[in-house]
Amino acid sequence: MQLDNTHIAVKERNLVDICDLSLHVMRHYWRPIVLTSLAGALPLMVLNHLLIGWMMDLEFRDAFFYLDESSAITRYVWDMSLLIAIEAPLASIFATAYLGQAVFVDQPKIRDVFRDVFKMSPRVIWCQLLVRGILPAWLLLLAVPRYGDFEVGLEAMLLPLLAMYAVGLRVFRPFINEIVLLERNPLISRDRSMMTIGRRSTQIHAPSYSDLFTQGLGLSLMTFCLAVAMFGNFVFLKGVLVNSWKVSPFMLLYAFPLACWMVAIYINVVRFLRYLDLRIRHEGWEVELRMRAEANRMASKSF
Amino acid sequence: MSSEMTQIDSTVEVVTPENIAFHYQVAGPFRRLPAFLLDLLIRAAGFAVIALVISLVGGTIGVGGMSFAVLAIIWFLSDWFYGGICETMLNGQTPGKRTMGIRVLTVSGQPINGVQAVMRNFLRSVDMMPMLSLEVMGLAAPAYIVPTCILALVTMTLNRRYQRLGDIVSGTIVVVEERQWLTGVAKLEDSRAAQLANYIPADFVITRSMSRSLAGYVDRRRFFSTARRREVARHVAEPLIERFGFPPDTSYDLMLCALYYRAFVADRTDEEALDAANPFGPPAAVQPFQSSVPIPKS
Numbered sequence: 041m042q043l044d045n046t047h048i049a050v051k052e053r054n055l056v057d058i059c060d061l062s063l064h065v066m067r068h069y070w071r072p073i074v075l076t077s078l079a080g081a082l083p084l085m086v087l088n089h090l091l092i093g094w095m096m097d098l099e100f101r102d103a104f105f106y107l108d109e110s111s112a113i114t115r116y117v118w119d120m121s122l123l124i125a126i127e128a129p130l131a132s133i134f135a136t137a138y139l140g141q142a143v144f145v146d147q148p149k150i151r152d153v154f155r156d157v158f159k160m161s162p163r164v165i166w167c168q169l170l171v172r173g174i175l176p177a178w179l180l181l182l183a184v185p186r187y188g189d190f191e192v193g194l195e196a197m198l199l200p201l202l203a204m205y206a207v208g209l210r211v212f213r214p215f216i217n218e219i220v221l222l223e224r225n226p227l228i229s230r231d232r233s234m235m236t237i238g239r240r241s242t243q244i245h246a247p248s249y250s251d252l253f254t255q256g257l258g259l260s261l262m263t264f265c266l267a268v269a270m271f272g273n274f275v276f277l278k279g280v281l282v283n284s285w286k287v288s289p290f291m292l293l294y295a296f297p298l299a300c301w302m303v304a305i306y307i308n309v310v311r312f313l314r315y316l317d318l319r320i321r322h323e324g325w326e327v328e329l330r331m332r333a334e335a336n337r338m339a340s341k342s343f
Numbered sequence: 344m345s346s347e348m349t350q351i352d353s354t355v356e357v358v359t360p361e362n363i364a365f366h367y368q369v370a371g372p373f374r375r376l377p378a379f380l381l382d383l384l385i386r387a388a389g390f391a392v393i394a395l396v397i398s399l400v401g402g403t404i405g406v407g408g409m410s411f412a413v414l415a416i417i418w419f420l421s422d423w424f425y426g427g428i429c430e431t432m433l434n435g436q437t438p439g440k441r442t443m444g445i446r447v448l449t450v451s452g453q454p455i456n457g458v459q460a461v462m463r464n465f466l467r468s469v470d471m472m473p474m475l476s477l478e479v480m481g482l483a484a485p486a487y488i489v490p491t492c493i494l495a496l497v498t499m500t501l502n503r504r505y506q507r508l509g510d511i512v513s514g515t516i517v518v519v520e521e522r523q524w525l526t527g528v529a530k531l532e533d534s535r536a537a538q539l540a541n542y543i544p545a546d547f548v549i550t551r552s553m554s555r556s557l558a559g560y561v562d563r564r565r566f567f568s569t570a571r572r573r574e575v576a577r578h579v580a581e582p583l584i585e586r587f588g589f590p591p592d593t594s595y596d597l598m599l600c601a602l603y604y605r606a607f608v609a610d611r612t613d614e615e616a617l618d619a620a621n622p623f624g625p626p627a628a629v630q631p632f633q634s635s636v637p638i639p640k641s
Contacts (some may be wrong), residue, residue, distance in 0.1 A: 044556070049352035060371025063500040140538060209598050262373075269491035276473035276491070283474060324563045328575045330556040335578035337552070 044333035046143050050326045055255050058226040071192045072150060076134035077305040079154070084127050085297055087147070091181045095291045115190055119181065122203040124300045126177045127212060130168045131301070132308035133157055133217055139312045140222040156221070161235065163220045163227050165258060171218070173206040212244045212255030215254055218315045230289060247322055255314065263307055270299035355504055357452035357518070367518040370445045371505040372496055375517060380427075381439035393417055401484050427461030435460075444520045450504070459513040468508030470495035509623050516560055531561070536600035544587060549606040551578075558604040564596065572596040 048065060066073060095116040137157050141148035143298045157164070180199055185189050216237075219225060225237045236245070245252065274295040279285040319325035358364045394414050399409025402418035429437040435455050436448035443558060447455050447463070455463075469489035495507040502518045531537075549557070556579070564572050573595050579602075589598070 044552075047351060049350040049354070055633035056370075056373040057368075060505065061351070061353050063371060063496075064353065064503070065506075067500050068351050087569065138481075204630055269496075272475040272491045273473055275492045276475065324560075324567055324575060327556075327559050327563050328578070330559055331575055333580040334553050334556050335355070335582065337550075338579070338582055 041334060043101065043144065043329045043336065046329070048143050048313070048316070050143075050320060050329065051144050052320050053307050053313075055258060055314070058317060059310055060312055062306060065139070065309050065313065066306065069139070072135050072142070072148075073135055073305065073309065075154060076151060077131065077301075077308070079134045080131035081301045081305070084131050085301065086132045087178070088120065088123050088127075088297065089177065089293075091210065092116060092123070092184075093293060094186050095119065096293045097187075111190075113217070113287075113289070115195070116292060117296065119195060120297055121300065122199050123177060123181065124297065124304065125203050126172070126206045127174055128304040128307070129172065129217055130174055130330070131304060132311075133164055133221060135305065135308055136217045136312055137221045140218065143316070156236060160224065162222055164217075166227060167220055169239065172209060173202045174202070177202050177206075207260070211260075212252055213241055213257070214251055214252065214311055215244060216241060218312065219244070220243070234307045241336075244318065248318060259307065259310065263303055266303045266306070270302055271296055274299060288328045353505070356448070357448070357516075359452045365471040367448075367516070368521065369503075369505050370519050372492075372499050372507075374443070374519065374584070375445065378437070378439035378443040378445055381442055382425070382437050383439075388420060390414075390418060419432055423465065424461070425469070426464035428462035430455060431457040431614060432466070440517075441616060444628055445517050445518050446520050447515050450514050450516055455513070458513055463509035463513040463515055465579055466506045466507075466512055470498070470509055471506045529602060531600050533597060536597060536604045537609070539548055539589075539593075539597055539601035540604040542587070542589070543601060547587075549602060551639070553602075554606045555641055560599055564599075569596075 041082060048061075053061065104300065125175055133151060134157055138148060138153045141153060177199065180202065184194055190196070194254060218238055219240050225235050225239055225240045230234050275285070275291065277290075278291060278295075280288055316325070351441075356366050357367055358363050383529050384510075397410045397413055397417075398407075401407050401413075426437055429629055430440075431449055433441065440446060447460070449455055449459065471492050472494045473491055474487035475489040475491060477489065496506050498511070499505045501510070504510075506516060510516060530616050560575065564575075567575065576595035576599045580598035583602070584591065584593050584595075
């Protein structure tokens with residue numbers, strides 16, 4: 041591994057350049073990114089379907105409650121959007137670990153990536169499942185009676201509040217996956233000089249809160265537009281193939297979450313490149329890599 | 344960064360017919376989007392002004408129906424020819440592109456001609472496909488007017504030069520016009536670096552890659568905290584301090600500055616370079632091995 045010969049060019053970039061470069065990265069590593077992202081997202085897709093898929097079960101809807109079709113669709117889209125917004129970082133853990141290795145290693149083995157992530161699983165569970173509100177979101181939706189009416193308290197108040205908390209936390213502290221999986225800091229330590237996950241998170245994020253907030257707003261808008269465009273694309277494809285332009289419950293049940301997850305995968309790549317950029321700007325990471333590479337070269341020449 | 348392997352980057356090499364290679368940063372979809380939106384705004388504002396004038400004139404002379412037809416023709420022309428005409432007249436730029444600092448070139452780095460400019464703008468309507476009907480959103484009768492631009496996004500993702508279909512057909516690329524300043528030798532504020540450089544053994548050769556690394560370090564060190572400078576410089580400075588037999592408490596940062604001075608100033612015979620880069624004045628009676636900031640070594 042030659043530290044100053046990275047597979048992704050390490051230099052300062054602005055947000056639009058990072059978004060553009062992410063397309064290149066996706067093209068170059070499309071197979072491992074799809075595989076690792078599926079490994080993260082597929083269980084969540086199944087879980088989400090089990091949690092709220094019944095809302096689009098229109099036969100049962102007719103039998104059990106009196107919501108009209110458009111209200112049922114709105115309810116499902118609302119709950120699913122919030123759920124994916126909360127879960128997206130958890131789905132990206134394998135892809136993040138892969139990209140972290142791919143910067144330096146030529147074709148990292150996916151098996152090694154999975155092994156590394158599983159080693160870090162207690163920290164991931166704490167940081168993502170608990171602190172970032174994923175488990176509470178699941179519990180909330182589990183509390184919604186199946187085939188029951190729209191629960192105003194749970195679905196219109198608590199779930200959006202939880203989503204706001206999770207997204208807000210992610211806007212200001214987006215790089216928790218990178219800190220946990222790539223920097224591998226311990227969760228807690230009695231030694232005050234030890235760089236724990238919390239201390240490192242504060243160290244890397246706190247000087248850039250205003251930048252991160254601005255970028256977060258821009259990315260949120262972009263995510264929304266991309267998700268709509270992607271879903272629209274599925275509607276168009278279906279229209280061309282079966283000559284039916286209506287958004288059917290089937291489309292909402294499968295194509296809508298798929299469109300959202302596809303955008304989430306892309307945003308994950310953007311987030312990883314933003315992490316590299318932040319480290320370059322604030323810590324001179326590219327300079328450190330060069331120095332470490334020089335040190336390695338000097339050592340190999342047995343000074 | 345050294346580039347022994349092909350790195351994933353948005354920079355492409357363009358070789359002109361004169362066999363001169365230029366490196367351009369190509370503009371991707373997200374870099375181009377603000378320019379497109381700005382052009383759209385300019386067109387809409389221009390159209391609103393023209394519509395106002397024509398409506399007033401048409402109303403005054405009593406040809407209201409005619410003015411509607413004129414407006415429809417103007418909208419059609421501006422929609423299809425605004426980009427093509429601007430890019431032909433302004434050497435590959437529209438007002439939006441000029442504001443955002445991007446320019447259209449041919450794939451061989453030449454200015455584009457009128458046909459290329461018009462062609463790539465004609466095909467924009469294809470790149471915006473698939474169009475969505477407002478009906479999908481439950482708003483109105485079928486009218487396919489909402490562009491998703493997914494075709495352009497997919498096409499640009501699939502090629503290294505971020506070319507949409509219009510670019511591929513016309514043989515053009517969109518590049519970022521960024522002026523990069525070539526900086527000279529960095530100024531070192533600590534005169535002890537020059538003194539310490541004199542103690543570096545004469546037979547120590549600073550390699551090309553190390554020179555680049557030192558230049559990168561000295562260029563960026565002013566943005567680092569003292570602790571961070573120490574952390575970054577330690578990798579190279581620590582083994583060298585040991586090798587040269589310098590006192591163990593020698594500042595790592597100072598050590599790298601001394602190496603930089605040795606590589607870029609002391610070893611150069613160019614008088615101008617020496618004048619430009621010797622900011623220290625006469626050596627003061629200071630101890631070169633003294634650490635500038637005493638930090639306990641870990």
